[in-house]
Amino acid sequence: MRLIIFIVAIYCSVSLQAQTAKEIVQKADEKLRGNTSQVELTITTVRPNWTRSMEVKAWMKGNDLSMILIQSPAKDRGIAFLKRKKEVWNWIPSLERNIKLPPSMMSQSWMGTDFTNDDLVKESSIVNDYDHSIIGDTMIDRRNCYIIKMIPKAEAVVVWGKLIVYIDKKDLIELHTRFYNEEGELINIMNAYDVKMMDNRLIPTRLEMIPMDKINHKTVMIYRSIKYNRPIEDGFFSAEKMRTIN
Amino acid sequence: MSFDKNLRNSISNNLLHHRLNVKWKPTSKLTTTGEFRTRLFWGEEVNSIPEFAMQLRNDNEKVNLQKAWIQNKSLVLHSNIERLNIEYRENNWNVCLGRQRINWGVTTTWNPNDIFNAFNFLDFDYEERPGVDGGKFQYMFNNSFNTQVVYVHTGNRKGNVAAVKYSLNKWQYDLQLITGWYKEHITLGAGWAGNIKDAGFKGEVQYFFRDNDSTSQFNLTLEGDYMFKNGWYISTGFLFNNNGLYQPISNWNNINLNLSPENIMPTRWNFMVTTAKEITPLLSANLSLLYSPGTNLIILLPSFKYNLASNLDVDIIWQSFFVELKKDFEAVNHRIFLRIKWSF
Secondary structure, rough: HHHHHHHHHHHHHHHHHHHHHHHHHHHHHHHHOOOEEEEEEEEEOOOOEEEEEEEEEEEEOOOEEEEEEEEEEEOOOOOOOEEEEEEEEEEEEOEEEEEEEHHHHOEEEOOOOOOEEEHHHHHOOOOOOOOEEEEEEEEEOOEEEEEEEEEOOOOOOOOOOEEEEEEEEEOOOHHHEEEEEOOOEEOOOEEEEEEEEOOOEEEEEEEEEEOOOOOOEEEEEEEEEEOOOOOOOHHOOOOHHHOOOO | OOEEEEOOOOOOEEEEEEEEEEEEEEEEOOEEEEEEEEEEEHHHHHHOOOHHHHHHHHOOOOOEEEEEEOOOOEEEEEEHHHEEEEEEEEOOOEEEEEEEEOOOOOOOOOOOOOHHHHHHHOEEEEEOOEEEEEEEEEEEEEEEEEEEEEEEOOOOOOOOOOEEEEEEEEEEEEEEEEEEEEEEEEEEEEEEEEOOOEEEEEEEEEEEEEOOOOEEEEEEEEEEEEEEOEEEEEEEEEEOOOEEEEEOOHHHHHOOOOOOOOOOOOEEEEEEEEEEEEEEEOOEEEEEEEOOOOOOOOEEEEEEEEEEEEEEEEEEEEEEEEEEOOOOEEEEEEEEEEEEEEEE
């Protein structure tokens, strides 16, 4: 009897903890995304011998709808990406064509950066496609953080094999993320800096994605402006809008 | 630069290409677009082809908006207005009048559904592709279902095209149905883009009815593509053209690369494999191989693209043609292009 109570108690605490970890990730995710968000970003790819920057505008609504528009450099201006649920399209203005991307394209580098297509259009949901557990805590930039392990669910189509995220306990800001492949090797780390008030939310405004297997490679993403929870109709996320938005 | 089969007797040709694309939005609902393309040709090809400037006109444009500023034995300066249109947009409908590109294609290499203007897939330097003079009306029933009605005047009395397209997104597929009037005959078509597991699966089919005395035209293309985890991209395509050549030919000039929406390829069965790899974010390589059984036509198309600076790209494009002529399989000619492109 005592053993049963003990097992039940462990089970409860495990499930309680699992729920909490998921809630933390969910809250941090919601904080950065809002119900809807409109973002202006500068994305810089840094390599040992060169750097390239581009300016990007993005719209997001929930987990299912997003659109990204490239505003500079001139040669890529007007290129747009649309994601609806699990489907992704790419508008190429010079060809006046809308191309539906195969799912296998999701794990690839986005526009030559260290971000994958999946990172940008968030085909997978860090809340729903993973199982979360708290594995410890630590300090980053004098902020007390949870360390949360995220393992993709068996049925989820996910690029990564495991994620370890570090989330600030007080303000629920994701400050550091470690991306592992299916073999358990550390592939990328992401650091978040410059926590600032943007549209009445405290968020990191500079994100750096650093691939582990290459020296002096990184991609820096800087938020220039962000607007949360302004209404965006579902109809905005359409092939037609992708064509005419520029 | 082009060569004969033994990589000798080269003919060189130079081209300075200028594009100016302008958009003006007087109100949020109105957009006017103008795209101007000016080319300066010089070199041996200009010299050796009679009436070189005459061949630069797109023959499906009704209104003549081109001008050859200079044309002599050594130099041709030619401009064309590729797009000139005005578009009015409401929330669920829009209408566009003028010179525009009606692009109904779904697949990458061959587009049977692109019934308003065909293009030559070897002409890599004509990315925007020819426009047509006409009107387009689009109505969106909802986010995943819309229809387009298009009328195009090609200038030939019997050359007008009018068609309706229904587009639907369902079961994670983009689907389209086309019906219309193509040069005085009925045409029907369908296209789709979706995926099988993680690979893309696209296709287009188009049928052109004819009079009793000539064979109907039927084109079908299927395409699959996949991106491997290590970054190698592979695409395979197939095209069937029921009126295409399928016997060995006696003369290379029988291969007519002046293509039309009906005659997308001169050969009946065509297989194309393309593989591409981004070597670094600045340098990418691409290799395409086309094979047409029957005629035993092979086209080999390797290319490299290098981004020198943010808005400066260099391309090297190679095209080699091989075919069976009088029972001998041989190279016919080779062409190499070097392109430097500055975007501003």
